[in-house]
Amino acid sequence: MAGSTQVSFVDGQAGELLYRGYSIKELAKYSSFDEVSYLLLCGKLPSQDELYDWKTLLAATRKLEPESERLLWNIKLFHEPATPMDVLRTALSDLALRQMNIDNTSQLSLIAHGITLISQHPTLVAAYHRIHRNQPPVGPLPEIGHAANFLWMLTGTVPSDEEVRALDIALILHADHGYNASTFTARVCASTGSDIFSCICAAIGALKGPRHGGANVNVFRMLQEIRDPKKVEGYFSSQLEQNPKWRIPGFGHRIYKTKDPRAQILKPLAKEICHQKRLPWFDIALEVEKQALTLFRKRGKEDLQCNVDFYSAPLFGALGIDPDFFPCMFALARTPGLVAQCMEEYENGRIIRPLNVYTGSPLRSYVQLKDR
Template sequence: MADDLKKGLEGVLVAESELSSIDGDEGRLIYRGYTIDDLARGASYEEVVYLLWHGHLPNEDELAAFTESINEERRVHDDVLATMERLADADEQPMAALRTAVSMFSAYEPEVDAEPDDLGASLRKGRRIAAKVPTALAAFERYRLGEEPVDPHPDLGLAANFLYMLTGDEPDDVAAETFDQALILHADHGLNASTFTSMVIGSTMADIYSAVTGGVCALSGPLHGGANQDVMEVLMEIDESDLDPRDWVEQATEEGRRIPGFGHRVYNVKDPRAKILQERSEELAETGDSKWYDITTTIEGYLTDEKGLVEKGIAPNVDFYSGSVYYQLGIPIDMYTPIFAMSRVGGWVGHVLEYQEDNRLIRPRAQYTGPEDQEFVPIEDR
């Protein structure tokens, strides 16, 4: 039995999926057969979500109808906004606020009486979640700043609209395109911890709100989400020091510190998503402050060329560049993981509904290692 134990389900196949595939040795990620490079450079986030949910890229009419259906669902109930304000006043963590918001959305669901196996209704509910999460997150941040929420802009896509609701100003083309790419890159990534959590919940035929809430909860853990926040905090620490980034990293590693943004459970080479975000970081540096791009590329060069980490299977992952990209877009550091969740709703919903099409309750077993044949003693004799 011990030989069959797979801690963390390492290498265990639990489902078949057509949504995404990862080749960790080649550094390749595909969504339904399309490379992440092609999608990030040629599609919008809405197109990618449509692809994940419907199995094909939309034509112009399908995309227009899909985008309109999302735009119509962006507003959240006043009760949700009031709760976001109370949580902001209580200094709640953004991921906890998001967890509460997604759970609250179901209270105002127009198809609340739909049967659990009505996958069409579940898909429409998933669309409402995807539409409302940016609104709730932006409102929470506005309340933290002592400002009123900004209503969704009817003419902006999901990515640009979030930046607009966050700041009150329409983003320029570079910012909007960069953030849209970032959402595409994070939309799905196989059976990671949060996606698997959503699938486990979905396998009980719980509603999609429960499944997405569970995904948010799993993503909130520092071993899953949050690495890009850690990266940005390290970059800021380096910037505030008097050390060259190489010297800082050398000193940090000698002290036993781990450099965030390097290494991945699946990739043995540079994460293909990191390559794309590195390009965007460079573009943002050309029109703004280049120091964050300079520091990250210096660290990468030092750890890969001089320390040879890639040869050891430890290479930059998506978080290594997403942190500085978000920072250059003016996004607060502790909002990075909620943004991850905002994007990953597309993958969570897609995987849950795909699994439910041929559902089987997920019920693994544990190897018992406790005592045997204990003698029961009545409480008065203990």
């Protein structure tokens, strides 16, 4: 047992995920990402006035800072091969340098920094999405919300209501997930008493890996390679021929031994947006899921199901997001959960220092260099 949390509960047997006791199924149906970020950080659902104030605070910190823009252009100019996750980690680290009192870990200060992180994160991702294509960043619009602003800042076009709602729900579904690898990394950092920006940068490092937040890009690359639902079977045969232990991206989970509830909610959203835009990604994904489940059944591994990354990939692709930026989508949506979990860790005030088993040599005598 690594620790405890009141922020979220992942029930891997029942396929249920709760934020502060509320099911994500209800939150996805009735709430918004802004409500959920308030819920995670403040521990309760906001009243109408509280939500209004929360949105106002987020809007007030959404604009791209000139120093951030300069940094992103410099990265584009001098470090072209950097992945968007590397850029995001660097940009957040740079943002931290301009914040007041980052070492203050009082709950009030953490909420203030949390608001900056939640609102700046999408701004930085959208800005670099444009800059890496040599397009100037687009500033936020005061009259539209969090998800709508992200799509606006990405494309410079006002998104449809369906696109905004689909993205908002996807963000809700990624907002927290118990002691996953990146959250635990952030908590370890917080447990040392380090600042919240360092915790988020550490988490981004862990989230980048292909076994974690980097899986969604591999799902989309697979869909792109397949190109046509009719080619899924042939693609599977050739992958398995090359590597019988081939890991199908977007399947399997350490905790869920049944359907991942997030994937179930994302599936119809991905269908709606892909079909609306006449894009093949959902239809290919559906066929991949069918073939994968058949394969897992044959292997007696019925507990392997698609995870959150499987249907978020066709959805993000249909929303016009570059696949290389998909892990950043995961990261920007996870920010409220990370901040809330770190707030708990600061309250604990005790360093995380797990015990480990030593499997090296027993005590031996030092051999002088000349005698080796």
